[in-house]
Amino acid sequence: MQLLDGVLVSGHIKEQIKNETLEWQASGGKKPHLAAILVGNNPASEAYVGSKVKHCEELGFDSTLLRLSADISEADLIAEVNKLNNDDKVDGILVQLPLPAHISPDSVINAIDPGKDVDGFHPISQGRMVLGQPTFLPATPYGIMLMLEYYKIDTTGMNCVVIGRSNIVGTPMTLLMSRASNPGNATVTMCHSKTKNLKDFTRNADIIIAAIGRPRYVTADMVKEGAIVIDVGINRIDDPTKKSGSRLVGDVDFDNVAPLCSYITPVPKGVGLMTICGLMKNTLLAAKLKGK
Numbered sequence: 001m002q003l004l005d006g007v008l009v010s011g012h013i014k015e016q017i018k019n020e021t022l023e024w025q026a027s028g029g030k031k032p033h034l035a036a037i038l039v040g041n042n043p044a045s046e047a048y049v050g051s052k053v054k055h056c057e058e059l060g061f062d063s064t065l066l067r068l069s070a071d072i073s074e075a076d077l078i079a080e081v082n083k084l085n086n087d088d089k090v091d092g093i094l095v096q097l098p099l100p101a102h103i104s105p106d107s108v109i110n111a112i113d114p115g116k117d118v119d120g121f122h123p124i125s126q127g128r129m130v131l132g133q134p135t136f137l138p139a140t141p142y143g144i145m146l147m148l149e150y151y152k153i154d155t156t157g158m159n160c161v162v163i164g165r166s167n168i169v170g171t172p173m174t175l176l177m178s179r180a181s182n183p184g185n186a187t188v189t190m191c192h193s194k195t196k197n198l199k200d201f202t203r204n205a206d207i208i209i210a211a212i213g214r215p216r217y218v219t220a221d222m223v224k225e226g227a228i229v230i231d232v233g234i235n236r237i238d239d240p241t242k243k244s245g246s247r248l249v250g251d252v253d254f255d256n257v258a259p260l261c262s263y264i265t266p267v268p269k270g271v272g273l274m275t276i277c278g279l280m281k282n283t284l285l286a287a288k289l290k291g292k
């Protein structure tokens with residue numbers, strides 16, 4: 001079993017981004033600038049956005065963090081997005097999800113200038129992705145593709161099972177793994193909460209991508225010997241042995257599944273770190289596309 005190490009791969013990719021950013025600046029380009037909007041104070045969102053801002057510093061990007069109250073109206077939030085759309089200094093905009101229940105994430109995402117949509121969530125970005133045109137790929141699927149590429153895992157002809165059908169992970173992942181590229185070229189089955197006999201699918205999978213959002217849902221009896229397992233889940237569970245009283249686990253029962261696998265991603269220090277790399281690559285791309 002080999003661990004797909006998010007610390008190692010993200011470190012390597014961050015070095016590449018840093019160098020590319022320096023080259024871009026040396027040729028007269030300006031520093032990439034990411035603007036993040038955080039609504040409310042969900043602790044997980046705080047941590048993820050904090051990490052994104054820190055990565056901007058580390059990579060030599062500018063960043064703006066806009067903190068807004070959880071009771072902001074949808075119209076006021078969209079007005080903030082519009083200000084960033086019209087701000088020439090800003091290259092990339094992200095609105096951290098989830099949003100409070102009274103705000104429609106679709107309406108807010110639709111308001112982002114597609115040229116600044118570094119999350120790749122806007123209908124224009126998603127449409128281009130479906131058609132295989134150059135675009136901003138959603139950060140988590142992008143990060144997973146970068147990880148498979150780093151380890152030179154040839155997925156051609158593999159049976160790939162994606163569990164989850166969200167717009168931000170399951171659906172784009174299914175598309176990317178099936179398209180004519182490597183990684184890619186897989187025969188992909190998209191499973192979800194209404195799938196009957198999930199195990200019949202996962203047991204035949206050469207690669208399983210788990211994006212369910214339930215702690216340790218994928219158990220050893222669901223996994224074929226030698227499979228590759230990519231765990232997208234980040235779930236906090238109670239753990240009285242920890243000082244904080246909790247710890248993170250993925251959607252995969254790592255301890256029991258890992259011994260069966262050829263490759264597996266850990267949680268934490270797996271896909272989460274790659275998500276941030278995907279976002280940073282998109283931000284640099286947005287800056288370059290805007291021109292000097």
Ligand code: L34
Pocket residue numbers: 047048051094095096097098119139140234248267268269270271272273275276
């Ligand atoms: N708009 N909303 C928008 N864009 C995104 O790309 C996200 N996502 C998801 C939630 N909402 C979003 C993220 O940023 C999940 N996510 C994310 C980002 C980073 C990490 C995990 C999820 C991450 O850094 N994980 C680390 C540390 C985890 C910890 O200690 O809390 C890891 O090692 O997995």
